[in-house]
Amino acid sequence: MLRELKNKIFILYLLASAVLILLPLAHILYSVFAYGLPVLIDRGLEFLTSARPGGIFPALFGTFLMVSLSSLFGVPLAILAGIFIAEYPRSVISNLARPLMLIMLEFPTILVGLFVMIILVIPMGTFSALAGSIALAIVMLPYVTTYTEQAMRSVPENFKEGAYALGLKRARVVFSVTMKMAKRGILTGMLIGIAKVAGETAPLIFTAGVTWRAAGGINEPTGAIPIWIYYLIQQPYANYHEIAWGAALILMLIFLAIFLPVRLMMVRT
Amino acid sequence: MKYIDEGISRLREEILKLHEIARKAVELFFKATKDKSIVRDISKLEEISDELEARIQDHCSQFIIRFHPMANDMRFAMGVMRISSAYERIVDLAHEMSLFECELREKILTAEKTLLAMFDAVKRGFEDSKNLREEMISLDNLIDGIYIEALEEIEEDFRCVEEVLAARHIERIGDLLCKIATRLIYIQTGKWVWVK
Amino acid sequence: MNAIEIERLWVKYGNVEVLKGIDLEIPKNICFAIMGPSGCGKSTLLKAMNRLLELNPDTKISGDIRLFGESVFRMDVTKVRREIGMVFQLPNPFPHMSIYDNVAFAAKCNKIAKNKKELDELVIWALKKAALYDGVKDRLKSKASQLSGGEMQRLCIARALALKPKVLLMDEPTANLDPTAAGKIEELIHELKREYTIIIVTHSPTQAARVADLVAFIYLGKVVEVGDVNEVFERPKHELTQKYVTGRIG
Numbered sequence: 001m002l003r004e005l006k007n008k009i010f011i012l013y014l015l016a017s018a019v020l021i022l023l024p025l026a027h028i029l030y031s032v033f034a035y036g037l038p039v040l041i042d043r044g045l046e047f048l049t050s051a052r053p054g055g056i057f058p059a060l061f062g063t064f065l066m067v068s069l070s071s072l073f074g075v076p077l078a079i080l081a082g083i084f085i086a087e088y089p090r091s092v093i094s095n096l097a098r099p100l101m102l103i104m105l106e107f108p109t110i111l112v113g114l115f116v117m118i119i120l121v122i123p124m125g126t127f128s129a130l131a132g133s134i135a136l137a138i139v140m141l142p143y144v145t146t147y148t149e150q151a152m153r154s155v156p157e158n159f160k161e162g163a164y165a166l167g168l169k170r171a172r173v174v175f176s177v178t179m180k181m182a183k184r185g186i187l188t189g190m191l192i193g194i195a196k197v198a199g200e201t202a203p204l205i206f207t208a209g210v211t212w213r214a215a216g217g218i219n220e221p222t223g224a225i226p227i228w229i230y231y232l233i234q235q236p237y238a239n240y241h242e243i244a245w246g247a248a249l250i251l252m253l254i255f256l257a258i259f260l261p262v263r264l265m266m267v268r269t
Numbered sequence: 270m271k272y273i274d275e276g277i278s279r280l281r282e283e284i285l286k287l288h289e290i291a292r293k294a295v296e297l298f299f300k301a302t303k304d305k306s307i308v309r310d311i312s313k314l315e316e317i318s319d320e321l322e323a324r325i326q327d328h329c330s331q332f333i334i335r336f337h338p339m340a341n342d343m344r345f346a347m348g349v350m351r352i353s354s355a356y357e358r359i360v361d362l363a364h365e366m367s368l369f370e371c372e373l374r375e376k377i378l379t380a381e382k383t384l385l386a387m388f389d390a391v392k393r394g395f396e397d398s399k400n401l402r403e404e405m406i407s408l409d410n411l412i413d414g415i416y417i418e419a420l421e422e423i424e425e426d427f428r429c430v431e432e433v434l435a436a437r438h439i440e441r442i443g444d445l446l447c448k449i450a451t452r453l454i455y456i457q458t459g460k461w462v463w464v465k
Numbered sequence: 466m467n468a469i470e471i472e473r474l475w476v477k478y479g480n481v482e483v484l485k486g487i488d489l490e491i492p493k494n495i496c497f498a499i500m501g502p503s504g505c506g507k508s509t510l511l512k513a514m515n516r517l518l519e520l521n522p523d524t525k526i527s528g529d530i531r532l533f534g535e536s537v538f539r540m541d542v543t544k545v546r547r548e549i550g551m552v553f554q555l556p557n558p559f560p561h562m563s564i565y566d567n568v569a570f571a572a573k574c575n576k577i578a579k580n581k582k583e584l585d586e587l588v589i590w591a592l593k594k595a596a597l598y599d600g601v602k603d604r605l606k607s608k609a610s611q612l613s614g615g616e617m618q619r620l621c622i623a624r625a626l627a628l629k630p631k632v633l634l635m636d637e638p639t640a641n642l643d644p645t646a647a648g649k650i651e652e653l654i655h656e657l658k659r660e661y662t663i664i665i666v667t668h669s670p671t672q673a674a675r676v677a678d679l680v681a682f683i684y685l686g687k688v689v690e691v692g693d694v695n696e697v698f699e700r701p702k703h704e705l706t707q708k709y710v711t712g713r714i715g
Contacts, residue, residue, distance in 0.1 A: 090522075162557040162621070165517055166571035167546040167628060176570070180561050270648065272655045272675075331695045335674045 029252075036249025039242045047246055054239075056247050059228040063254075066132045066208060066224060067198050074137030075144055075190055082148025082186075087174055097145075104142040110202035112138050117206040127209030127221035135203035140193035147189020151182035188262055195258040199251060201226035225251045276332045277345060283325050284349050284356075285395065290318045291356040292388040294363040295442065299381040301367045308367045315364040322357040326350055341456065348456040355445045362438045371429035376419045380439045383411045387446045394453045405450045405464045412443035466533055468493035468632055468662035469514060474528035476509055476518065483509045485686040487528070491679070493631075496658040498677035498694075499666045502715030506686045507666040511634050514664070515549040516542050533631065547575055550625030554637040556617035558624070560610035564601050567609050567620055568592060572627040587627055595623035596653050615646025622653065626661075633657065635665040639672070651676050670710045674698050682706045 040047060049057050085094045116135040121127055155178050163173040179186070201224075209221035210231055225247050232244035294314045301307040329350040332338065338346055387408045394401035419436040447464040454462055469491040476484040483506045491497045499507050509518065516537060518524045530537045537545045558567045568588045569578075578584040588605075592598035597619040601612075609620060618638060625633060635654075639647035654663055654676045667673050673680050674694060681691040682705070690697060690706045701707045708714045 156557075158553060158555050158557045159559065161517060161520065162551075162553060163559075163571075164520060165515060165546055165551040165553075166624065167543040167575050168571060169543060169574075172574055177559060181559075183561070271652055330699065334698050335694065337671065337675075 032245070032248050032252050035242075035245040036247075036252075039246035040249060043246070048250070054243065056225065056228065056243065056250065059223040059225045059247065060250065062129065062208070062222040062224045063198060063226075066129055066136055066204070066222060067194060069129065069133035070136035070140055070197055071190070071194055073133060074140045074193070077137075078141045078144035078193070079148050079186060079190075081141075082145040082189075083152055083174060083179065085145070086149045086152035087170075098149075101142040101146050104138075105146070108202075109135075109139050109200055110205070113203035113206040116203070121207055124219065126219065127207060127211070128219045129208060129222035130219055132204045132208030132222060132224070135207045136197040136200060139200055139203055140197045143193040143196060144186075144189045147192065148182070148186045151185020151189070152178055154185065155181045184265065188266055191258055191262045195255055195262070198254055198258070199226055201230055225254075270336075273336050273338065273342060276336060277342060280325070280328060280332060280346065280349050281395070283321065283328065284352060285392070287318060287321050287325065287353055287356045288388070288392060288395075290314055290321065291359045291363075292385065292392075294318070294360045295384055295388070296381075298363045298367045299378060302373060302378060311364050311367045315360050318357050318360040322353045325353040329353075341459075344456045344459065348452045352449050352452055355449050359442050359445050362442055366435050366438050369431040369435060371431040373432055373435050374419070374422065374428070376415065376422055377432065377436055377439065380412060380415045383408055383415070384439065384442060384446075387412075387443060391446055391449055391453070394450055398450075398454045398457045401450050401454060402462055402464055405447050409443050409447050409464070412440060416440040466493070467491055467531075468533060469664070470529075470531040470534075471510075471514075472529045472531070474510070474513060474530065475526070476506070476513060477525040478521070479523050483686055484513070487683075487686075487688055489681060489688060489691065491662065491664060493533075493662045494659060495678040496654055496663045496665060496676050498673035498680045499664065499683055500668070500670050500673045500680060500709075501683035502709070503668060505683050507668075507683055508636050510683065511551070511636050511664065511666050514632075514634060515546050515551055517546075517551070543575070547628045548630050549632045549634060550628060550630035551634040551636065552618065552621050552625060552638050554640045556614060556621055556641070558609040558612070558617050558620045560608065562609060563606045564592075564609050564612070564620060565605040568624045568627050571624060575628055577628055591623040591627040592620075594626050594657070595619045596649065596656075597623055613646070614642050615649055618642060618646070618650060619653070622650075622657075630661065632662045632664065635663065637666055637668060640668065668715075670698075670712075682709060684709070 043054065047055055048060060049055060081097065085097050088094055113135050116131050116138070120131045120134060124131070159181060160173060160178060163177045168177070204224050204227050208224060208227070210227050211221040211223050229244050229247050229251070232240045232247070235241075294311055297307050297311050297314070301311060329346050332346050333343070336342075387405065390401060390404040390408065416436055416439065420433070423432055423436070451462065451464050454460065454464075467490045469489070471487050471489040471491075474484055474487040475482070487510060499510060501507050512518045513526060514530055514537070518526060519542070532540070532545070532548060537549075558564075559570070562570060565588055568591050569584050572578055572587055572591075573584060578587045589598060592601065597616060600616060609617065612620060622633075639650050642650065651672070654665065657663060658678070665673075665676065677694045679691065680694050680697045682689045682697070682701075682703075684705055690701060690703045692702070696702075697706060698710055701710060705714070
C-alpha cells in the first residue's frame with residue numbers, strides 16, 4: 001500500500017516538473033501569437049512588404065540578406081573544418097579545434113560583435129551588412145562544424161574501409177563516399193546554425209548597426225528583425241509596440257519554419 | 270549445389286566403371302575355360318579393380334567429409350562405398366575361379382548367360398530401380414537352381430573339389446549382385462527390400 | 466608462380482602482437498581458406514594483403530607480402546587494392562548510390578573503362594560474373610540499399626570484379642547471410658576460383674571444407690597447419706588442427 005502511494009507521488013512529481021518546464025515555453029508561444037497575430041491580420045501583407053513606417057520590410061530584408069551572406073561565408077568553411085577534424089582527429093589542429101568549438105558554442109555573442117567591430121567596422125568607418133554577416137558567420141561556425149564532425153564520424157567504418165579497398169584515394173573516399181553518407185547530419189548542422197543566427201541580436205548591434213534602413217549596399221548599415229524589435233520596444237508609442245509584436249511573430253514563424261523540419265528529419269534517422 | 274552434383278556424378282562414373290570391370294572379369298572367366306591365355310587379362314583386371322575400389326572409398330569419404338550430403342545424396346555416397354566392396358569381391362572370385370586347373374562341367378558353365386543378365390539388370394538399376402527387384406529375384410532363382418543341380422551332379426560323379434568351389438563362387442557372385450541391387454533400391458527409394 | 470607469398474609477417478596493434486611470423490604460399494586459381502577460432506588474427510592477415518591495415522596508424526607491420534613475385538609494399542597502394550579485391554563480412558555497398566553506380570564508381574575512378582559504352586559493358590559483365598545480373602537487370606538505377614543481404618554481398622563481389630583483380634579476398638563473406646544466400650555465395654566461389662585466386666577467411670571449418678582446395682589453420686597468430694582440404698579434414702597432421710576441425714576448440 002505504502003509503496004503504491006510512494007509510486008503515485010513520484011509520478012505526480014515528475015508530471016508537475018514537466019509541466020513547470022513547459023510552462024514558460026508555452027507562455028512565450030501563446031503570447032507571441034496572441035499579441036502578434038491580430039497585428040498581422042490587421043495590417044495584412046503590407047506589414048511585410050512596405051518600407052513605410054508600419055511595415056517591417058527593411059528589417060525582414062536585412063535579416064534575409066545577412067543570414068544568407070553569413071551562410072555563404074560560414075557554411076563552406078565550417079563544413080571543411082568539420083571534415084578535417086573528423087578525418088585527422090589526432091592532429092594538433094583538431095586537438096585545439098575541438099575544445100575551441102565547444103567554447104564558441106557558449107561564447108557571449110556580443111563579444112563576437114565587438115571583435116568584428118574592431119577589425120572591420122572601425123577600419124571601414126561604417127556599420128555594414130558585411131560586418132553583420134561576418135559576425136553571424138562566426139556565431140554559426142561552431143554549430144555547423146560540430147554537427148559536420150559528428151555526422152562524418154558516425155558513418156560506419158565498414159563503408160569507408162570498403163571504399164579504400166576499391167583502390168580509391170583518400171580525397172575521393174572523403175568527398176564522394178563519407179560526406180555523401182553524412183549528408184543528412186551536415187544539412188542538419190547547417191540549418192540549426194541558420195536558425196540560430198536568424199534570431200541573434202547582440203552580434204548585430206555593433207556591426208550592422210541599429211537602423212531602420214534596408215541595405216543600400218552591403219557596406220552600409222542594415223536593419224534586422226531582432227534588432228528592430230529591440231529598438232521598437234524601447235519607444236514610448238503603443239503603435240510601435242504593436243509592430244514589435246508583429247515582428248516577433250514573424251521571427252518566431254521563421255525560426256519554427258527552419259527548426260521544425262530539421263527536428264523531424266533528425267527523428268526520422 | 271552445382272559442386273555437389275559434380276561430386277555425385279564423378280562417383281557415379283567411377284562406380285559404373287567398376288561395374289564394367291566386374292562384368293568383364295566374369296565374362297572373361299567363362300571365356301578362359303576354353304582359352305587359358307585369357308587368365309592373364311583377368312589378373313590385370315583384378316589389379317585395376319583393387320586400385321579403383323580403394324580410390325572410390327577415398328572419394329566417397331572425402332565427399333561426405335567435405336559436403337555433408339543429406340538424404341539421397343548421403344545414401345548414394347554411403348551406398349557406393351558398400352557397392353564398390355561388393356564389386357571388388359566379385360572380381361576376386363572370378364579371378365580365383367579362373368586359376369582353377371580342373372575342367373568344369375557343362376552344368377556350371379550354363380550360369381554364364383544368367384550372370385551376365387544380372388549384371389545388365391543391375392546396370393539398368395543405377396538409372397531406375399523400379400523393376401529391379403523382380404528381375405533380380407527371377408534371375409537369382411535360376412542361379413540357385415543351377416547351383417543345386419550342379420551339386421547333385423557332382424555328388425553322383427565327383428571329379429575335383431574345384432568344381433564345388435566354382436559352383437559355390439558362382440552362386441556367391443549372384444548373391445553379391447543381389448546385395449548390390451538391394452542397396453541401389455535403398456539409395457533411390459530409401460526403403461529396404463529383400464531381393465531373395 | 467604463386468599468387469601470394471607471405472614471408473615472416475609480424476603485425477602489432479599498439480603493444481599487442483596479433484600475427485607472429487606468418488609464412489604462407491598461396492598458389493593461383495584455387496580457393497585458399499584461412500580458418501581458426503575468433504580473434505586468432507585471420508582478418509588481420511587478410512587486411513595485411515591489400516594493405517588495408519595501414520588505415521589504422523597504430524598498426525606496425527614487418528615482413529613481406531608478394532603478389533606474383535612483386536612486393537605489395539613497393540607497389541602503389543591503390544594499384545595493390547585494385548589487383549587484390551576485397552569483400553567484407555558485413556555487405557557494404559554504397560547505400561546512396563544506385564546498383565549501376567556501385568559497380569561503375571570505382572571502375573571509373575580507377576580508369577578501368579575508357580568511355581560510357583565500355584563502362585556499361587563492364588558493369589553488365591561484372592554483375593553477370595557475380596550471378597546478380599538476372600535479378601537486377603530491370604532496376605540498375607534503383608538504390609543499392611533496397612537489395613537483400615545476399616544480393617548486396619554479390620553486388621560487392623561485382624564491384625570488386627569490375628576492377629579486374631587477380632586475387633579476391635573474402636572476410637567471412639557469408640557470416641551475416643541466411644543459409645540459402647550463403648549457399649549461393651559458396652557456389653559462386655566454386656565458379657570464380659577457376660579464374661581468380663580466392664582467399665577466404667572463415668570461422669566455420671565446415672565452410673572451409675566445402676569451398677576450399679587448400680586450407681590453413683591459424684591459431685593465436687601463428688600458422689599451425691597448411692594442406693590439401695581432404696588431408697586437413699580427414700587426417701590432420703597436427704593435434705591442434707584435429708581438435709579444431711572436430712569442434713573441440715574454438
